[in-house]
Amino acid sequence: MKQLIVTILLFLSISSVAFATDCPRGLIDDPYPGECGLYIDKNNNGICDYSEDLAPPANQEITAGINIDEETLMKMTVGELAATSGKNLLSLENKLSKYSGIDVTASTKLEYLHDQYGVCMNYVKGILNEIEDSVDNKPTTTRHYYSLEISIIFFLLYIASLVLVRKGILSTVLNRKLWNLLLLISFIVVMITSIAMILRMDYSIALFTGFDYAYWHIESGIVMIIVSIFHTLWHYNYYSRLFSHK
Numbered sequence: 001m002k003q004l005i006v007t008i009l010l011f012l013s014i015s016s017v018a019f020a021t022d023c024p025r026g027l028i029d030d031p032y033p034g035e036c037g038l039y040i041d042k043n044n045n046g047i048c049d050y051s052e053d054l055a056p057p058a059n060q061e062i063t064a065g066i067n068i069d070e071e072t073l074m075k076m077t078v079g080e081l082a083a084t085s086g087k088n089l090l091s092l093e094n095k096l097s098k099y100s101g102i103d104v105t106a107s108t109k110l111e112y113l114h115d116q117y118g119v120c121m122n123y124v125k126g127i128l129n130e131i132e133d134s135v136d137n138k139p140t141t142t143r144h145y146y147s148l149e150i151s152i153i154f155f156l157l158y159i160a161s162l163v164l165v166r167k168g169i170l171s172t173v174l175n176r177k178l179w180n181l182l183l184l185i186s187f188i189v190v191m192i193t194s195i196a197m198i199l200r201m202d203y204s205i206a207l208f209t210g211f212d213y214a215y216w217h218i219e220s221g222i223v224m225i226i227v228s229i230f231h232t233l234w235h236y237n238y239y240s241r242l243f244s245h246k
Contacts, residue, residue: 020241026051027048027051028051029047029051030047030048030050030051031046031047032046038131040212044204046090050214068081068084068085068125068142070122073110073112073121073124073125074110074111075110075111076109076110076119077106077107077108077109077110078092078093078096078105078106078107078108078109078110079105079106079107080106081110081124081128082106085128087128087131087170088131089106091131092127092128092131093105093106095130095131096108096113096119096124096127097129098120098122099119099127100113100117101117102117110124145215145218145219145222146219147222149221149222150219150226151222151226154223154226154227155226158179161179162175163173176234179227179230179231180231182223182227183224183227183228183231186220186221186223186224186227187224189216189217189220190217190220190221190224193214193216193217193220194217196208196211196213197213197214197217200213
């Protein structure tokens with residue numbers, strides 16, 4: 001019973017940590033090629049996903065439409081439109097380039113696109129809305145690492161294994177071997193991802209380009225911590241004697 005109570009208390013303390021900051025160096029909007037070897041850019045916007053801060057400024061309101069009249073749009077360049085609307089310039093250039101068939105840059109005038117290539121201003125507004133909507137789907141600097149879910153699953157599995165041992169279905173030795181094997185596997189994953197991140201951050205050596213080392217390092221670390229707690233509880237008497245003053 002004492003072991004079960006301690007397990008519950010430790011489980012509650014672990015499960016309270018569900019989010020973590022991605023960038024290990026605390027960088028914000030780190031541009032390509034990045035300050036360290038961990039650079040990753042899944043949304044192809046030239047900024048490391050780990051450091052990307054996509055929260056809108058306090059004075060910027062995201063709306064369902066772009067309230068710029070056609071006459072004003074016609075007088076703008078693509079760069080001015082991106083700055084006015086707060087949209088990503090590269091995304092705007094790419095979309096207009098695909099539609100018009102020419103190489104659109106920040107200095108390209110919308111009036112020129114309209115008169116020479118038939119780019120209507122309603123289409124331009126639609127592009128802005130698409131870019132705006134895509135912001136909500138991009139990763140932020142804070143990511144969910146499933147610590148609560150993993151803690152619940154392994155806590156329930158551990159209780160189930162204790163029940164099986166009590167009923168004689170599973171021997172104590174085999175039960176501990178299974179948990180020790182899981183502890184070993186999680187340790188190996190943590191060790192490999194740690195070495196890989198050190199090589200990328202300090203020596204710019206990427207073992208597998210595009211692999212999210214930080215994510216799996218933390219996820220496997222959560223498993224290792226939980227199973228380590230179970231392992232420590234098995235040897236509670238040993239540790240209590242070790243730190244006893246008698």
